[in-house]
Amino acid sequence: MADAYTRIADSIVPSVYAQYSFEEHVQSLEIFQAGILYTDPAISAKLSMGGRSVDMPGWKDLGNDPSEPVNDDPSDSIEMKKIGSRREVAARNIRAQAWGIPDLTSILAGDDPQKIIVQRQTEYWQRANKLALIAILKGVIADNILNDGGDLVRDTNASITDVDIIEAAYLMGDRADKFKTVWMHSKQMKALKLADLIDYVPSSQQGGPLIPYYMGLRAVVDDDIPVATGEYTAFMFKDKAIMWNELPVNTEGGPLEFDRKPRQAHGGGVTEMVGRRHFVPHVPGTRFLDASTAGEFATDAELALAANWDRTASSVKNMTFIALKTTEA
Numbered sequence: 001m002a003d004a005y006t007r008i009a010d011s012i013v014p015s016v017y018a019q020y021s022f023e024e025h026v027q028s029l030e031i032f033q034a035g036i037l038y039t040d041p042a043i044s045a046k047l048s049m050g051g052r053s054v055d056m057p058g059w060k061d062l063g064n065d066p067s068e069p070v071n072d073d074p075s076d077s078i079e080m081k082k083i084g085s086r087r088e089v090a091a092r093n094i095r096a097q098a099w100g101i102p103d104l105t106s107i108l109a110g111d112d113p114q115k116i117i118v119q120r121q122t123e124y125w126q127r128a129n130k131l132a133l134i135a136i137l138k139g140v141i142a143d144n145i146l147n148d149g150g151d152l153v154r155d156t157n158a159s160i161t162d163v164d165i166i167e168a169a170y171l172m173g174d175r176a177d178k179f180k181t182v183w184m185h186s187k188q189m190k191a192l193k194l195a196d197l198i199d200y201v202p203s204s205q206q207g208g209p210l211i212p213y214y215m216g217l218r219a220v221v222d223d224d225i226p227v228a229t230g231e232y233t234a235f236m237f238k239d240k241a242i243m244w245n246e247l248p249v250n251t252e253g254g255p256l257e258f259d260r261k262p263r264q265a266h267g268g269g270v271t272e273m274v275g276r277r278h279f280v281p282h283v284p285g286t287r288f289l290d291a292s293t294a295g296e297f298a299t300d301a302e303l304a305l306a307a308n309w310d311r312t313a314s315s316v317k318n319m320t321f322i323a324l325k326t327t328e329a
Contacts, residue, residue, distance in 0.1 A: 038243060093281065101113050199212070
């Protein structure tokens with residue numbers, strides 16, 4: 001039998017694995033696969049030169065003034081109209097998390113927790129980014145209720161039923177058929193399943209899982225969906241509803257940095273690991289105001305504040321999502 005050696009290719013090299021994790025973690029999110037998130041390389045290019053945010057100016061649509069008949073009077077000039085502008089702002093977010101492992105832990109456990117932490121980076125940042133996204137949606141909705149009459153929200157004060165999705169979609173009037181995905185809590189899904197309202201469609205992958213659909217919308221079930229005093233908030237999204245750009249971690253330590261502390265644990269030694277991510281989320285039709293942020297970048301709690309958001313879209317029809325609030329047993 002030939003000799004076998006454990007080579008570099010057989011092991012986890014932290015810098016290589018960190019880069020792999022950085023490239024893969026967003027794409028494997030179910031909400032990304034469902035078409036909710038999209039990337040805009042132009043935003044990444046603008047932020048590569050520095051800055052905490054990027055302005056995205058744009059033009060509003062032409063008004064609904066009726067056209068006017070012409071005549072042959074040279075002195076009769078038609079009244080001029082103008083086109084309005086809008087300004088959206090996307091904010092850069094730089095996040096980090098750290099883990100420390102005393103060497104004695106590895107010795108007594110008979111396994112290497114450092115390896116597990118490295119392997120679980122993808123899953124950790126999936127969950128962390130999802131919680132940040134939920135906070136952003138909560139903030140936009142809070143601003144909408146406070147300043148825009150709550151036209152993005154249907155609040156039923158009852159358990160979810162088969163008509164609620166229709167009623168919620170028609171908050172956008174003739175754009176009601178643009179929704180593609182509903183993101184809901186398992187309690188809401190349970191109520192719909194008990195009413196036999198869920199269909200299952202095979203995924204495109206051979207032998208892949210069955211994907212749940214409700215009234216033609218892909219259903220993504222997640223118990224991190226906001227719950228407050230017995231009220232559950234589901235979100236309905238149009239296709240490519242939320243921009244989410246991942247930026248390279250170009251700092252010296254990179255996306256995953258290791259540091260040895262040999263004197264800690266009274267000489268037993270400690271290994272510290274710091275994971276980092278740079279990302280730019282943006283809800284089309286909104287502007288991040290940064291009005292109530294204590295540090296350089298907003299925390300999840302600050303992203304959820306109405307004070308940090310303003311809607312720039314002139315019509316609810318130009319927004320990319322709505323919220324459906326229900327109560328479940």
